[in-house]
Amino acid sequence: MNLYEYEAKRIFQDHGISVPPSVRITKPEELRKVHLGWPLTLKCQVLSGGRGKAGGIKFPKDLNEAEAIAKDLLAMTIGGSKTESLLVEPRLSIARELYMAVLLDRSAGCPVFIASAEGGVEIESSHNVIMMPIPHPYHDFVGRDLAKKLGLSGGLLTKVADVANKLYRLFESKDLDLAEINPLVITAGEDVIALDGKITVNDDSVNRQKYFQGWQEKHLSDLSPLEQRAKMADLNLVELEGNIGILCNGAGLTMATMDMVKAFGGEPGNFLDVGGGGDQKKTLTALEIVNDNPKVQVILLNILGGITACDEVAGALVQFMEKHPERTMVVRLRGNNQEKAEQMLAKSGLKLYPDLEDAVKEAVAKSKAKQPVGAKA
């Protein structure tokens, strides 16, 4: 779950990391009550990246200009994410910018600090990036080591070390995937301030973090409506451009099925993994979600039962076909309780393909068949 900048900064502040004074607004006229001096900084609050490049940050010189700009910014959509509000801050006098983040590194198998003495830039394109594995249990000297590696000394070394220590502790206590400050600015008066922040909460951990209870629904604006529905039903959906709706159990098999559809000349319309152990109700929800994608002409259901019981899937299929008898389906079902599933489906007239390659070829052929045109009843 990605958080908005203002939420990330509130968390930084709660953990003792300094952020600029700010006001959050949802209407341009609210700027009249803001007294942070001029010029101001107006920043779109979106869940996607690339905000600066997209023109989502502006520095108006006076109230007239600010209100006009605020109106435009509030209407912006950046990278598929609608602007939720604007964060209004004074423009700081910056002496230096750093980059600092904590994230879980899969190669190292543990959380790491990523830091750079050049902040404000895209970290991928920076050459002086420090990567430092974080030991467990954690001690404060780790932050000092990092500040030293950044080439800092004197009062700044301890101030930046303090930010690093606080950033790691909030990363751990809040179960984050990413806690990033970019840039971490050093003002003319040697104050160390998080000018921009990004926090990604680990999706598997949200339920044990009381602080984030109920947050998920309002943090889905970077997903399509169908992807949002899937997420709330605990299903993994990625929408694609083609017309074959793919529904499988297990991420690897779903990807493999998608790849095969493409390899045999078809176009996948989505990736939908119902997960292991999907029961009848969850499978039915998944079928309805794929069915509601207007681009999808053929649904290819591929279930290889390990945990998943084929009869549960068959139950969902029978229910689905009663409701949508017109839907073109290709079904591959194999595994646990397969005979029982075959008996259940025999009445519905659905042909079952035990072999995946045959099923994929059939789905591709059906997706290319001409749809009946002008068949007015």
Added chain:
Amino acid sequence: MILVNKDTKVIVQGATGKMGSAHTKRMIDYGTKIVGGVTPGRGGSDIHGVPVFDTVAEAVEKTGATCSCIFVPPYLALDAGFEALAAGISLIVLITEGMPPNDTAKLVAAVKAKGAKLIGPNCPGIITPGESLIGILPGSIFKSGPIGMVSKSGTLTYEIGLALTDGGQGQSTCVGVGGDPVKGLEYPEVLTMFENDAQTEVIVLIGEIGGNAEEEAAEFIKKNIKKPVIAYIAGQTAPPGKRMGHAGAIVSGGKGTAASKVAAFEAAGVKVAMTPNEVAKKVAEARKTPAKA
């Protein structure tokens, strides 16, 4: 065969839960030497004919188990793993899906410090066909033979296992290492075990997009593995920036693409198959050609 055989004594942590109970029965039916279950507060009872203990320490003391299969809910998995380690379990098979990665990182570090082995989390487990099935794999798909398999995926492992078995290529051991970004056993450790295993002739590696474990495996194979390796990479048509089900399956910042993994394998002399059936074909071809000197 590697890691497990018919004599491996296994306990199940979470054996009385819905999923734990169902799979304990399936494992017993398969012939796995399940010697007990562990559920705090249920000690003294039994499940599917095996005794239930309150603690792993007691279970190990009474049964001599060396392996634990864990089915507990995600937020209890770290504690369950630490309990198994403290009791002297040397192989932990952690099936649980949705374990917080920061917890996994702590468990992986503890497992390494203790010199134990962890398979998973979020994995289907391990099977040595005809000997021992530990986890949730469908036993009927796999047959004993000379192919070693290591995979990040569950159901895709069954699909490729099916293609191999149908094609007359039985398996020595199949290890599902799981699809999480941080995990216990990684490719190089499993590849080394297959390289040193007399039964294994050909190794099948099933990977997917995201991270660089496949690129590292390719490099490792080039230097250390003489047996033929056939690779398959899922997610060749996945769009960038989207998480494809598994927490680790995401192409980000142009890294972790299928193309990069395929190129790395080909450069290391590893044949890459494009469909599950092609894996079986390439395995058959590899067995006909003489092994590398």
